[in-house]
Amino acid sequence: xxxxxxxxxxxxxxxxxxxxxxxxxxxxxxxxxxxxxxxxxxxxxxxxxxxxxxxxxxxxxxxxxxxxxxxxxxxxxxxxxxxxxxxxxxxxxxxxxxxxxxxxxxxxxxxxxxxxxxxxxxxxxxxxxxxxxxxxxxxxxxxxxxxxxxxxxxxxxxxxxxxxxxxxxxxxxxxxxxxxxxxxxxxxxxxxxxxxxxxxxxxxxxxxxxxxxxxxxxxxxxxxxxxxxxxxxxxxxxxxxxxxxxxxxxxxxxxxxxxxxxxxxxxxxxxxxxxxxxxxxxx
Amino acid sequence: xxxxxxxxxxxxxxxxxxxxxxxxxxxxxxxxxxxxxxxxxxxxxxxxxxxxxxxxxxxxxxxxxxxxxxxxxxxxxxxxxxxxxxxxxxxxxxxxxxxxxxxxxxxxxxxxxxxxxxxxxxxxxxxxxxxxxxxxxxxxxxxxxxxxxxxxxxxxxxxxxxxxxxxxxxxxxxxxxxxxxxxxxxxxxxxxxxxxxxxxxxxxxxxxxxxxxxxxxxxxxxxxxxxxxxxxxxxxxxxxxxxxxxxxxxxxxxxxxxxxxxxxxxxxxxxxxxxxxxxxxxxxxxxxxxxxxxxxxxxxxxxxxxxxxxxxxxxxxxxxx
Numbered sequence: 001x002x003x004x005x006x007x008x009x010x011x012x013x014x015x016x017x018x019x020x021x022x023x024x025x026x027x028x029x030x031x032x033x034x035x036x037x038x039x040x041x042x043x044x045x046x047x048x049x050x051x052x053x054x055x056x057x058x059x060x061x062x063x064x065x066x067x068x069x070x071x072x073x074x075x076x077x078x079x080x081x082x083x084x085x086x087x088x089x090x091x092x093x094x095x096x097x098x099x100x101x102x103x104x105x106x107x108x109x110x111x112x113x114x115x116x117x118x119x120x121x122x123x124x125x126x127x128x129x130x131x132x133x134x135x136x137x138x139x140x141x142x143x144x145x146x147x148x149x150x151x152x153x154x155x156x157x158x159x160x161x162x163x164x165x166x167x168x169x170x171x172x173x174x175x176x177x178x179x180x181x182x183x184x185x186x187x188x189x190x191x192x193x194x195x196x197x198x199x200x201x202x203x204x205x206x207x208x209x210x211x212x213x214x215x216x217x218x219x220x221x222x223x224x225x226x227x228x229x230x231x232x233x234x235x236x237x238x239x240x241x242x243x244x245x246x247x248x249x250x251x252x253x254x255x256x257x258x259x260x261x262x263x264x265x266x267x268x269x270x271x272x273x274x275x276x277x278x279x280x281x282x283x
Numbered sequence: 284x285x286x287x288x289x290x291x292x293x294x295x296x297x298x299x300x301x302x303x304x305x306x307x308x309x310x311x312x313x314x315x316x317x318x319x320x321x322x323x324x325x326x327x328x329x330x331x332x333x334x335x336x337x338x339x340x341x342x343x344x345x346x347x348x349x350x351x352x353x354x355x356x357x358x359x360x361x362x363x364x365x366x367x368x369x370x371x372x373x374x375x376x377x378x379x380x381x382x383x384x385x386x387x388x389x390x391x392x393x394x395x396x397x398x399x400x401x402x403x404x405x406x407x408x409x410x411x412x413x414x415x416x417x418x419x420x421x422x423x424x425x426x427x428x429x430x431x432x433x434x435x436x437x438x439x440x441x442x443x444x445x446x447x448x449x450x451x452x453x454x455x456x457x458x459x460x461x462x463x464x465x466x467x468x469x470x471x472x473x474x475x476x477x478x479x480x481x482x483x484x485x486x487x488x489x490x491x492x493x494x495x496x497x498x499x500x501x502x503x504x505x506x507x508x509x510x511x512x513x514x515x516x517x518x519x520x521x522x523x524x525x526x527x528x529x530x531x532x533x534x535x536x537x538x539x540x541x542x543x544x545x546x547x548x549x550x551x552x553x554x555x556x557x558x559x560x561x562x563x564x565x566x567x568x569x570x571x572x573x574x575x576x577x578x579x580x581x582x583x584x585x586x587x588x589x590x591x592x593x594x595x596x597x598x599x600x601x602x603x604x
Contacts, residue, residue: 024496026492028413071493074405075405080327
């Protein structure tokens with residue numbers, strides 16, 4: 001049996017997430033609060049200032065909830081995974097679970113990543129369902145949408161695209177005409193995982209130079225390569241993740257080759273479980 | 284006749300190949316360890332038998348990864364107790380030193396082996412994720428030097444006192460390196476323990492809640508053999524989440540504990556750990572006039588089977604068998 005833990009990324013946050021966990025891990029919550037300067041529990045449970053869906057808040061908050069969910073999993077089962085993977089932000093939880101970064105380092109790194117990504121505002125993202133990524137590329141090319149990048153390869157039939165807002169708006173009818181069953185704008189105001197994040201990638205790469213990374217105790221899948229991280233490329237790879245597509249389908253397909261794979265989604269919601277089902281069905 | 288005290292050490296006593304002789308020659312010991320391995324493997328995705336007994340280029344490499352040392356040490360001690368019991372030996376008292384208090388739970392019948400093993404594995408995992416790395420240093424001098432060199436010891440916590448001229452401090456790696464360099468220049472001998480965390484120090488405080496969540500999953504019965512705790516410096520009134528929290532967080536005092544015990548009679552102290560570390564300390568604690576004896580069953584020098592046989596004969600003689 002191969003036990004695989006998957007950690008969700010931005011989009012899986014929701015008010016009420018982490019309920020019950022904050023009381024179980026008060027020392028870790030206090031540590032995160034002290035680094036971030038606000039109450040994680042309040043933000044997650046009542047979101048009084050409507051900040052939970054702002055990238056700057058979403059990412060560190062989700063990192064904390066995912067990390068506490070992982071610790072709670074250990075408390076309840078004691079079962080360590082054989083492999084870990086996370087979707088975009090979730091990759092940092094996979095790194096925490098592999099012992100590459102400790103909890104407080106994770107909070108600090110993710111806070112900086114979120115700040116730099118949110119700084120590059122003005123873009124948009126949309127999920128396209130019912131077309132392959134190759135088909136999407138063709139349609140966009142033929143219609144001269146040269147500014148749109150593929151941001152997430154979530155499943156064979158679910159792809160997220162990133163680009164300038166006007167192009168993302170205009171591309172909808174073209175892709176629907178080509179057979180897309182669903183075209184859904186994501187509630188973000190930046191074009192993540194695209195060329196528009198180059199400045200964030202560079203500054204984040206510099207910031208990561210100051211961070212100490214330990215050798216992984218458990219193999220961590222890289223979003224950029226869809227293969228386990230290699231320590232030598234870790235920093236460059238994590239910075240590149242911001243401008244590169246998340247190769248989720250290939251990551252899961254690689255993990256599905258392992259003997260008797262068992263996947264567990266660790267964190268709020270079940271987005272990744274849904275994608276897993278689609279990837280298994282080839283949809 | 285002397286009462287016997289079975290003693291179980293904690294982190295630091297482990298090494299690669301510990302108990303190899305018994306594992307090879309004593310089916311009871313071997314089967315116990317195989318059963319434990321079957322329980323541990325699905326949680327840690329690794330065979331403890333492979334970790335401990337595989338051939339390595341240097342068997343004296345420190346065995347320090349907590350995820351493996353924590354369960355391996357506990358399993359060794361429980362297997363040793365099982366072997367002695369199978370030979371017909373019974374302790375009057377159990378003595379637990381740090382992690383050794385978890386072994387006392389099992390040997391006294393206060394909690395089932397499988398449950399405690401699972402708790403120990405969870406605890407090791409949570410320590411690896413929640414506690415900053417650090418270390419522990421054994422110092423061969425009187426604990427009074429901490430007062431004398433207040434400044435040099437300022438970042439360290441006294442984790443335990445073993446005998447008159449031996450105590451242990453816990454701290455971060457960098458603080459320990461500074462202290463060790465200073466003590467060397469002051470002519471004080473030190474030895475690093477093969478551990479990666481500052482046990483029994485405030486560094487473990489972030490573990491307190493997660494460990495509570497793990498320990499409260501255990502159900503505790505009444506120990507059928509009285510347990511002596513070096514954290515409590517006397518008999519435990521009962522075992523509980525609190526007594527186990529204290530066992531791994533409070534400062535330990537083997538010297539005071541044994542002195543108190545000695546004031547109540549004469550004992551046969553049997554060290555069931557892999558290195559005989561507690562019995563060695565007891566050798567230094569016992570006054571010359573004491574009628575007590577101590578026995579080491581296992582050490583890196585091997586001959587465990589022989590030692591177990593000798594102890595069995597000695598005890599049978601006591602009982603006139």
